[in-house]
Amino acid sequence: DAKTTQPTSMDCAEGRAANLPCNHSTISGNEYVYWYRQIHSQGPQYIIHGLKNNETNEMASLIITEDRKSSTLILPHATLRDTAVYYCIVRPHNAGNMLTFGGGTRLMVKP
Amino acid sequence: SQTIHQWPATLVQPVGSPLSLECTVEGTSNPNLYWYRQAAGRGLQLLFYSVGIGQISSEVPQNLSASRPQDRQFILSSKKLLLSDSGFYLCAWDRNTEAFFGQGTRLTVV
Numbered sequence: 001d002a003k004t005t006q007p008t009s010m011d012c013a014e015g016r017a018a019n020l021p022c023n024h025s026t027i028s029g030n031e032y033v034y035w036y037r038q039i040h041s042q043g044p045q046y047i048i049h050g051l052k053n054n055e056t057n058e059m060a061s062l063i064i065t066e067d068r069k070s071s072t073l074i075l076p077h078a079t080l081r082d083t084a085v086y087y088c089i090v091r092p093h094n095a096g097n098m099l100t101f102g103g104g105t106r107l108m109v110k111p
Numbered sequence: 112s113q114t115i116h117q118w119p120a121t122l123v124q125p126v127g128s129p130l131s132l133e134c135t136v137e138g139t140s141n142p143n144l145y146w147y148r149q150a151a152g153r154g155l156q157l158l159f160y161s162v163g164i165g166q167i168s169s170e171v172p173q174n175l176s177a178s179r180p181q182d183r184q185f186i187l188s189s190k191k192l193l194l195s196d197s198g199f200y201l202c203a204w205d206r207n208t209e210a211f212f213g214q215g216t217r218l219t220v221v
Contacts, residue, residue: 034209043201043212044155093207096162098170099145101155 004088009106012082018075020105022088025069030092033064035073037084038104044087047073078109113138117202117213124220130175130189132216134202137183142204144185146177149199161185192220 005023012018024033034049048055048062050071055062061074075082087104091097117134124130136142146159159177160168167177174193178186185202197220202213 036210038155041199041215041217043203043215044210046209046211049209095143095207097207098157098160098168099143099203099205099210100157101147103154 004090004102006086006088006102006105008103009108011108011110012075012078014080014109014111015077018073018078018082018107018109020073020075020086020088020107021070022073023070024088024090027068027090028092030094031090032093033062033068033071034089034091035060035062036087036089036101037082038087039081039084044101047086078107080109080111083107083109113204113211115202115204115211115213117216119216120214121217122219124192124218126194126220127191130187130192130196130218132187132200132202132218134185134187134213135183136185136204139183139204139206141182142206144179145201145203145205145210146185146187147201147203149201151198155201159185159187194220196220 032049032051035047036044038044047059048057050062050064064071085104085106087101114137144161147155148158149155157170161179164179164182175189200216203210
């Protein structure tokens with residue numbers, strides 16, 4: 001997997017949007033941007049992924065810059081249950097590419 | 112729908128004892144299978160990766176081994192546990208897109 005850079009930690013007020021950045025300046029043309037999160041003492045949970053276009057699902061929105069060198073995960077209305085470590089990963093879809101995790105961003109949603 | 116089962120949820124084992132953690136996947140075929148370990152307050156470390164029956168890649172030299180006797184079964188083993196083997200062990204599967212994780216086994220070696 002190509003390397004990604006994320007802030008170590010962020011705070012967000014409950015009910016506000018949480019915007020989590022990720023830099024992936026060496027991303028290749030066939031690599032997708034994936035986001036997972038890990039709530040304390042649980043296994044990671046898939047959130048969203050995209051290639052070039054912005055994506056939205058029931059959990060979050062993913063904004064990918066035009067040059068694809070960075071992206072932002074947006075939780076539109078953060079709740080206390082969104083407190084977790086958020087991992088940004090870039091990975092191609094072809095076989096033989098292991099899924100590895102970096103340090104992620106520890107998001108603390110505060111009342 | 113696909114599900115992943117991992118057990119037990121918690122385990123306390125003495126130093127020098129053997130270990131066997133099992134993970135099974137339902138609802139898919141020929142998945143990639145993973146074992147990760149997470150030490151307290153640390154990140155996810157990939158231990159083993161398998162693309163098929165009997166095909167295991169080890170990412171970190173260690174006191175552990177993995178086997179895949181069936182397409183949707185992945186087993187993590189040790190002959191003699193060390194204190195440093197304590198941690199949160201996670202099994203996962205994917206088919207080269209999004210991955211799905213088990214609930215984990217918290218292993219304490221005493």
